[in-house]
Amino acid sequence: MSHHDERTFVMVKPDGVQRGLIGEIVSRFETRGLKLVGAKFMRIDEELAHEHYGEHEGKPFFEGLVEFITSGPVFAMVWEGADATRQVRTMMGETDPADSAPGTIRGDLGLDLGHNVIHGSDHEDEGANEREIDLFFDDAELVDWDLDAAEWVYEDEDH
Numbered sequence: 001m002s003h004h005d006e007r008t009f010v011m012v013k014p015d016g017v018q019r020g021l022i023g024e025i026v027s028r029f030e031t032r033g034l035k036l037v038g039a040k041f042m043r044i045d046e047e048l049a050h051e052h053y054g055e056h057e058g059k060p061f062f063e064g065l066v067e068f069i070t071s072g073p074v075f076a077m078v079w080e081g082a083d084a085t086r087q088v089r090t091m092m093g094e095t096d097p098a099d100s101a102p103g104t105i106r107g108d109l110g111l112d113l114g115h116n117v118i119h120g121s122d123h124e125d126e127g128a129n130e131r132e133i134d135l136f137f138d139d140a141e142l143v144d145w146d147l148d149a150a151e152w153v154y155e156d157e158d159h
């Protein structure tokens with residue numbers, strides 16, 4: 001990982017998994033030049049849901065949000081690249097698919113606010129990316145590419 005790279009947490013939510021959108025979503029980040037360093041197909045239990053969405057506790061949509069995120073499998077990922085957290089948020093679009101521009105993931109694939117197919121760490125919340133990566137992944141599950149072959153694909157001023 002070079003000095004300006006960072007890692008961010010991204011997750012295809014249960015609606016995206018159920019609709020068969022994992023491949024489409026992974027493909028968008030791959031072709032945008034981000035590097036996949038971790039991925040896990042999993043169920044989120046109540047405890048993890050409360051930790052992950054703790055900031056929304058007490059809001060009227062909280063219980064529904066927990067019920068939704070625990071309702072089926074999710075595809076959790078860690079992506080790495082220059083300014084990765086902000087890049088991913090830009091590619092995702094707005095929280096509400098109705099406000100998201102065509103070309104963004106939610107603008108193209110999202111159905112409504114409760115079914116917006118993807119989560120990505122908030123780039124305006126300092127350290128949210130690292131906190132969420134730690135919440136979902138053990139260090140040993142994150143993979144260093146460290147391949148010569150990767151260097152010509154991902155041009156880097158350090159090389």
Ligand SMILES: Nc1ncnc2c1ncn2[C@@H]1O[C@H](COP(=O)(O)OP(=O)(O)OP(=O)(O)O)[C@@H](O)[C@H]1O
Pocket residue numbers: 061065094095113114115116118119120121122
């Ligand atoms: N008013 C609402 N009614 C129903 N669901 C909501 C509402 N506001 C937010 N949500 C759901 O809660 C999630 C978290 O809300 P937040 O404001 O953190 O949006 P976000 O950061 O764009 O989304 P995410 O955290 O999933 O990436 C949203 O993705 C959405 O699915």
